[in-house]
Amino acid sequence: MSTFRPLPTLVLPGESFAGRWGRRSVSVSLVLVLAAILWAGALFWLALAGFVDLVRGGGRRWGRVRCVGFFGLFLACEVAGLIGAAALWLGTAAGALVRPETYFAWNAALQRPWSGALFWGGARIFGLKLAVEGNDVVLPAPFILLVRHSSTADTVFAAALVANPHRILLRYVLKRELLWDPCLDVVGRRLRNAFVDQSGRNPARELEAVAGLARGLGDRDGVLIYPDGTRFSPAKRARVIAKLREQGKEDAACAAEALSHVLPPRPGGTLALLEAAPDADVVTLVHTGLEDASSFRRFWRGAVVGATIRVRFSRVRAGEIPAGDRVAWLHERWAEVDRWVEAQRAQEGEGRS
Numbered sequence: 001m002s003t004f005r006p007l008p009t010l011v012l013p014g015e016s017f018a019g020r021w022g023r024r025s026v027s028v029s030l031v032l033v034l035a036a037i038l039w040a041g042a043l044f045w046l047a048l049a050g051f052v053d054l055v056r057g058g059g060r061r062w063g064r065v066r067c068v069g070f071f072g073l074f075l076a077c078e079v080a081g082l083i084g085a086a087a088l089w090l091g092t093a094a095g096a097l098v099r100p101e102t103y104f105a106w107n108a109a110l111q112r113p114w115s116g117a118l119f120w121g122g123a124r125i126f127g128l129k130l131a132v133e134g135n136d137v138v139l140p141a142p143f144i145l146l147v148r149h150s151s152t153a154d155t156v157f158a159a160a161l162v163a164n165p166h167r168i169l170l171r172y173v174l175k176r177e178l179l180w181d182p183c184l185d186v187v188g189r190r191l192r193n194a195f196v197d198q199s200g201r202n203p204a205r206e207l208e209a210v211a212g213l214a215r216g217l218g219d220r221d222g223v224l225i226y227p228d229g230t231r232f233s234p235a236k237r238a239r240v241i242a243k244l245r246e247q248g249k250e251d252a253a254c255a256a257e258a259l260s261h262v263l264p265p266r267p268g269g270t271l272a273l274l275e276a277a278p279d280a281d282v283v284t285l286v287h288t289g290l291e292d293a294s295s296f297r298r299f300w301r302g303a304v305v306g307a308t309i310r311v312r313f314s315r316v317r318a319g320e321i322p323a324g325d326r327v328a329w330l331h332e333r334w335a336e337v338d339r340w341v342e343a344q345r346a347q348e349g350e351g352r353s
Helices: 017-040 042-055 063-093 100-125 157-166 176-180 182-186 203-213 234-246 250-257 267-276 296-300 326-352
Strands: 129-133 143-147 169-175 194-196 221-225 281-288 308-316
Touching (some): 017 182, 063 100, 063 182, 063 296, 143 157, 176 182, 194 203, 203 267, 267 326
Parallel strands (some): 143 221, 169 194
């Protein structure tokens, strides 16, 4: 008879058992109810969206019809992911029939079709085009992956372009609010990820959780972090600049004003990763084309339909990363990201004129 062993799952500091299952009872129920409402009345919702598109003059793009289709896809991925996660748990929990590392690998395998279906299915629904530059520099692993954060959509961006095609298991640094996504809450906690509390109540604890992701990296591993910490928007940029000035950090405020398409990086997490994995290279994933997805109103109206997503990968070898003043080094990398986005958007503007 096998001996029961608890299956591995991430325990978050400060989160109670009641808090975790209270959130899940709400989030899972909401997904199931919305899925039932949308799928049962799919023809009605599509017809209603099409009617609004025609009345509002968007019939040529059918943006709202596409959005309804994408919401259906998203809910299908969530429901399928939860069923898969439950099946894995039921198949192993009763007698710990597999080793923890096997259970880990199965959950990683479950993550791949979920993220791939969301990204490539969404790209097909909205008629997106993809132009990728520098994909050959992604390998070899391990590496620290710095990603520009411009919309909710780019949370599956790296999975579709890096993790899935190259069979890299990315360890994510994510904000804790994303635990309201049931699949991230359940499957994401079975993998090596860090869901950080951005409230600032215990920054040392959060930085240690981030640094822990970079320890013990293997040749099929990577760590993903969004150095700017949150999605870019002009309003957020203005608030960051104002806050820096309130704190008397005039030089930092001026540096932030020089950035037009990214927020200034928050260096703590990235520096913690560099310190914990001194031999890991740094890969930067910068993209443009998804900015209109950051506003639900424009997204709903079809602003992303037919957009071209431009992606550039670049790599810095571990030996080329300075040992001192890494904050300045990181800010310069992010200034380069900003200049690249500016150039791409200017080129797109010329193409439309």
